Amino acid sequence: MRLTIAEDSVLLREGLVGIFTRFGFEVVAAVGSADELLHAVARDVPDVVVVDVRMPPNFRDEGLRAAIRLRADHPRLGLLVLSQVVEETAAGELLEAGTRGVGYLLKDRIGAIIPFVEAVRTVAGGGTVIDPDVVRQLLVHRRAHDPLDALSPREREVLALVAEGRSNSAIAQRLYVSEAAVAKHVTSVYTKLDLGQDADDHRRVLAALTFLRSR
Missing domain, CATH: 1.10.10.10 (Winged helix-like DNA-binding domain superfamily/Winged helix DNA-binding domain)
Structure with missing residues (x-):
């Protein structure tokens, strides 16, 4: 299974490369910004992308915006988004485009390596993995802004x-x-x-x- 990682923290990025390599993934690219992610996928489309929400240059929702663009350009590409918080507006846009092969997990709630790796496999296979807190916050956001x-x-x-x-x-x-x-x-x-x-x-x-x- 071919994987691309987008994470601005060098230590975390290298840690993810090590974990996924250990579990049999082929890491085709590991980049530190949303722009680099878009270029990497354009060069070599993987089976699944793991991307942090907040990335350079502004550390807002650049990674999530890149995921939305990738979903439009590559509808069959698996996308697993990692975040410290729920970015309601952009997360809603990503999920409205379809939940096949999409995941959104909160970093603080990833408690073990094997379930995390399995979540990536699920997304790569076309499944959906959404943290319950993300669903709850999106529903609250939708009701509050209806x-x-x-x-x-x-x-x-x-x-x-x-x-x-x-x-x-x-x-x-x-x-x-x-x-x-x-x-x-x-x-x-x-x-x-x-x-x-x-x-x-x-x-x-x-x-x-x-x-x-x-x-």
């Missing part, structure tokens, strides 16, 4: 029908209300979802997409 929370029950009902592609007239017939009432609800939805003052057709599509993403 834009639909601002809508009334009737506005949610109207938006659901908008997302089905129905016109104001069709929505009015479905809900047994006037078209003017539907138009008022739709305008309120635009305002609460902060969709600006673009053409109504454009805002209608954006509102529908917001509804579908929140389901």
